Amino acid sequence: MPGTRKQVGAIGAQTVTLSFAGFNRAWAAWIADRLERRGVTVVQQRWDPPVEVPLEDALRDLMLSRGRILVLLSDWYFQVGPRGHKEWNRALREVVAPDQERFAAVSVTTSALPGATSVYAAADLTNVGADEAERRLLVRLGLPTDPLPEAAAARPGPRYPADTPEVWGGVPRRNTRFTGREELLSKAYTALQDAGTGAGVVTLHGMSGVGKTQLAAEYVYRFGSEYDVVWWVPADRRALYRQKLAELAPELGLSTGAEYGERLRAVRDSLRRGDPHPHWLLVLDGADEPEQIWDLVPTGPGHVLITSRNPEWSEHNSNLVEVPIYNREESVAFILRRAPRLTRTEADRLAEALEDLPLLLDQTAGWLNDSDMSVEEYIELLGGGIDRDVVKVSADFPLAFQTAWSILLNKLRDTVPESVDLLRLCSFFAPGSIPVRLLKEMPPGELPEQLSGLMNDPLLWNKAISQLRQYSVVRLESHEAVVDESSSGESVYLHRMVHQIVRKDMPERDAQEFIDVVRRALAAADPGRPTDTRLWPRYAEITPHLKWADVLRSTDPAVQSLVLNCLRYMYLSGEYRAGIKLGSRAMTAWGELMGEIHPRVWDLSYNYANLLRAVGDYAGTEAIERAAVDHLRTERGTHDLEHLRAASGLAADLRGLGQYDEAYEMSSWILSAYRELLGDQDSLTLSAQNNLAISLRLLGRYEEALEFNRRTLEARRQLLRQRHSWTLYSEINYATDLRLLGRYSEAESLQTQSVRVHRLVMGNENPQTLRAEHNLALCYYRSGQRSQAAELFTRVLERGERVLGESDPLTTMFAASQSCFAREHADIDQARAISEKVMEAYVDMLSDQHPYVAGTRGNHALILRNVGERDHAHHLAEDALADMGRAVGENHPWTLGCAINVAALRNLVGDPESAAALTESVTTRATEILGRTHPLTLSARIAHAADLRGLRDRQRAEKVETEALGDLAATLGAQHVHTVSARSRNRPYWDFEPQMI
Known part of the structure; x- marks a missing residue:
């Protein structure tokens, strides 16, 4: 008998049929790999006999397999069906015992198994390392245990199942009662394995209660040994998803700061590159609203498994696996x-x-x-x-x-x-x-x-x-x-x-x-500082629960402060839609609860108006803020802090509505009042100083705006911290003023550094980060770095549309810049399509009389000129010039810029005299307002030289051009794109650039 056993082991072991329960798939994969490295042919056969088939018949069917039968013993192997120990003992005695030489077994459980399993003489693989487990497996099959050749040993294979992946987090405990679903698990596995790099996304979708989460968890435990990283993320809310994904950064060993925006960016980049781990699995649990998070789903060499009630994930490059109720x-x-x-x-x-x-x-x-x-x-x-x-x-x-x-x-x-x-x-x-x-x-x-x-x-x-x-x-x-x-x-x-x-x-x-x-x-749990980006994850955790706790009906001052702080957080973090929804409900509820003139209601209206203003509803916010200003001025006086806060909001509304002179007057008075009440270095005073600088910029007074923004930036760096969101905001403003004054290299240097910090501190998707990147793209554009500008303009617009929506003020501003760039350096058809949408958006958001409408129509006229529609372009440009003059005055830089474009079109339609007269007038006014070496003035001077040549006044044209070229070279550099273009006698144009208010 011993001799017979040795012969079967030596010969029959060259082919092994491995019988295992689906629950133990990871063990089966590892065992098969270890045997195949030694030249053994392994046929894997999942043990799942139908309930109606007697156990004895199922075992006899198993014996029809080729070679030796290796049974992987576990609790699950005997529970499939499920069948009791009594039934198993009877079947093992009747079928296996008479022919036990065909069978071998290994055990991966310490639980009590049916007594008759002793017939298998199983090798115990529990509580040992991979090397010892492999040795015991080989001994049980009668195979040599000599070390493998170096090439075979070095070949990558499945991880030893008792070893968890290097990074493992958030995964629910394994459900020891998990039943069935074998076909679904196989379908999900195949879909992920067959997907190309960057496309490995599968969504388990079905109605509530069908076990999608349990199925995903079982997938992790069955196939987790194939991954280096397994990370489970709740995905029912965008903010919480971002937070939990960011927590993966330290687990990946990424060198980041404490800010979760920095961690989130680092995690997504690491997963995309597959560095340090190319084999990763990310599970997004409960992602029922694809539009909220689809843009945050990582790409790269790893896999993403999503659970959702929503089949719309199919529209976002995901394979769907429907999870039905149990059969x-x-x-x-x-x-x-x-x-x-x-x-x-x-x-x-x-x-x-x-x-x-x-x-x-x-x-x-x-x-x-x-x-x-x-x-x-x-x-x-x-x-x-x-x-x-x-x-x-x-x-x-x-x-x-x-x-x-x-x-x-x-x-x-x-x-x-x-x-x-x-x-x-x-x-x-x-x-x-x-x-x-x-x-x-x-x-x-x-x-x-x-x-x-x-x-x-x-x-x-x-x-x-x-x-x-x-x-x-x-x-x-x-x-x-x-x-x-x-x-x-x-x-x-x-x-x-x-x-x-x-x-x-x-x-x-x-x-x-x-x-x-x-x-x-x-x-x-309210951290109390919604302006601190380091505390945003805590607010992200709190805000989803406000609705369910019906906090808006509470009269507790602490609960009401929580609502206000959450609204502030939503505004600063860019969660505008959720914030507006909460703010609207709060305005109604608090008005009924406390009365329309309660101090808390004024606090609420301020935060609610900020959110509305962020999406461009300036008329709506003006009504809210005017009511607050009038009431608070009457009740508390002009130098009350609440009144000044409401007045600051009203000034912002006026800027949004294009009423720049009134906004400037109000902003000047507010700054004086804050200085008198709180001093020069208080945070509220600095905010008022920041707002006055914005009003000055919108009035075209760039030098004054620059000086105010410089002082604000320096003070905020001292008072707050280098990475505070308001300090970073001041960096954008200061860099913008530098750029508008033609100090392109200085602007680019500051904005490049600021963009890097924005991404780290606030995250790639934050509206303020997008603003910073947009300004950097404009710096690249003005400096002649077209490839960098093209890439950044495109990325910013795509993310703005995705994160904020196509009609958002920021997105519209990004689109205006993209259209201008595409007109000169890319696709004129694309430029025209975008420009038409921009004009329509500003008309819907503002009014026909708004300067942004006039300015973008002027931009569109240049597109029409480039496609040969000269008459249409000329009429549109003339209308834009007239409308801009009425909106902001004849001497505003925007009006002067429109005039430069109109002069070019007058030449094209055969009116060179009026073109030359116009550029002469623009040159005189621009020199007086902006200085002789400002880029707009230099463009006017070059355009005037071209108009003089058109009139055959060559002597004056030569003199004007020579002086202008000298100033261009001295100001921007001899090799700057504007200087080179002017030297080549390319007529300059001017792009209207919408500003944030």
Whole structure:
């Protein structure tokens, strides 16, 4: 007998059929790899015999396989079906024992297995390293254990399953009750493997409760050994997604600062390059709104797995894998694993009653197993206890869910009533990830008696959490291996279906008490400094919960301050749409709660107006701010700080509406008042000084604007910090003034450094970062660095459209610049299409009389000139010049610029005399307003020389041109693109450039 065994081992082992449960796929892949390196042919066969096939027949079918049969023993191998130990022992004795030489086995579990598995004489691979596991495998198969040749040993292969990937975070614990879904797992795996570099994105989509998250988690555990990095990110909210993705930076060993914008940029760049890890898997859980985060989905050599109820991910280069409800066989298998006391017939009836919905099966079977209630009684209760007139809690899960939940809540009340209190507290946070630590961090004296015991007694808290976890009501969000089973972790996850039904089922008195606790917990978590970019992740965590805690109905000053700070954060971080929605609701709610003239309402109106102004609703904000200014001036006087803040907002509205003189007068008075009240170096004074500089720039008074912005920048660097968002904002303003004065190299130098810091501190997608990059693109353009300008103009516009929307003021400003650049250096058709959209956007946002409308029409006239529509171009340019003159005055640089373009078109339509007269007038006025060496003045002088040549006045033309060329060379340099162009007698033009207000 021993001799026979040796012969089978030596010969038959050249081909091995590996039989494994799908749950152990990672082990199967590793074992197959180790054997194939030694020349063994391995046929992998997943063990999943149909329930209706007797186990003996299934084992006989397995014996039809080629060569030696290697069985991978685990709990799961024997649970497939599931089948009991008694059935297994009988089948092993009958089929395997008589022919045991065909079989070998390795074990990867320490759990008790059916007694008859001893027939396999399994090698134990648990609790050993990879080398020892491989040695034991080879010995069991009778194969040599000599070291492999160097080439074979160095070949990359699957990671040893007991070793986790180098970077691992946020992944839920493995669900030991996971059932079925083999085809879905295989489909997702194949789709990711077959995708090209940068295209490995798969979305598991389906209705609520079908187990998308559990499927994604199982995918991670089955295939995670193939990755160096596995990172799980909640993706139901953009801000939270950004925060959690940024937390990957230190895990990747990236050298970054503390700012999460810097970390986010570094992570995305690292994943894109595949450095330091090319094999990464990112799981985006609960990404139900693709438009909110699709632009943040990393590309690169790794894979992205998304769970979502929304099939629209197919429009964003993702493969869809639909996750349906369980089939009946899966439902029955799952119930029997969850509730072993039930029979197969009872499980089938229960599955039918619960419509095969995995979440409902999990929760119901869990407590039914502990209950004395029969399945028949439960189904009768489920069917007869539903009020058929009750509206469904949600359209995408069964009506039976409502009754099932009523039963479950009663069960929880009878066993651990504190778990119901905790669950109800959680329902006043947003569904999904709930930061329960905020509740535990509250001062004990602030809690009502009903809840103080729960919060202050760790044993009671953990008991409540454990009870909810036992029935799959919540799952833990802190899932690292060190977390104890009873630990609450940092947060819990509450499914939205559960969230809805719990809130609906709550008595009014309890609801009021619980919601008050959650409001105070959120208020206590307020960092208090929304201007500090380092605290933005904390605000990102808080803001989604405001709606669910109904904070707008609270009269607590701390809660109201939280609302104001969140609005400020949303404004500064660029979350305009969410901020406007919150602000609009708050204006209505606080007006009803406190009255229209309450001081808190004025605070609110200021923050709300900032958000509206950010999206270009200047008329709407003017109405809000004028009402505030008039009331506060009457009630408190002109030098009241609240009145001055409202007046500052009104001045910004006036700038937006093109009323620059009035805005300047108001800004000057506001700055004087702040200086008188607070001194020169107070932060509010510096903000007023910043705003006055903006008014001066819009009036064309660039030198004065530069001086104010220089002083503001220096003071902010001293008072705040180098990386404070307001300091960075002043850098943009100062660099803009330098550029508008023709000091291009200085502007580019400052703006290049500032862009780098913006990206690190505020992130690539922040509106202020986009502004900084846009100004840098303009610096490149003016300096003649066309390739750098082209790339940056395109990137900024694309991101502006994606992040802010096509009609946003910033996006429209970016589009105006892109159109001008494309007109001269790219695609004239593209330039025309963009220009038409820009003109339309400004008319919709502002009015026909606004200077931005006139300026962009002047730009469009140049496009029409280039495509040969001379008459149309001439009429449009003349209209733009007249409209600009009426809007800002005859001597404004914008009007002078329009006139340079009009003169060129007058020449084209055969009116050289008036063209020469116009450029002579522009030269005189520009010299007086801007100086003889300002770029606009120099353009006017070169244009005038060209007009004089057109009139055949060569002597004057030569004199004007020679002097202008000398000044160009002295000011910009002999080889600057403007100097070279003028020397080549290319007629200059002028681009209107919209400014932020």
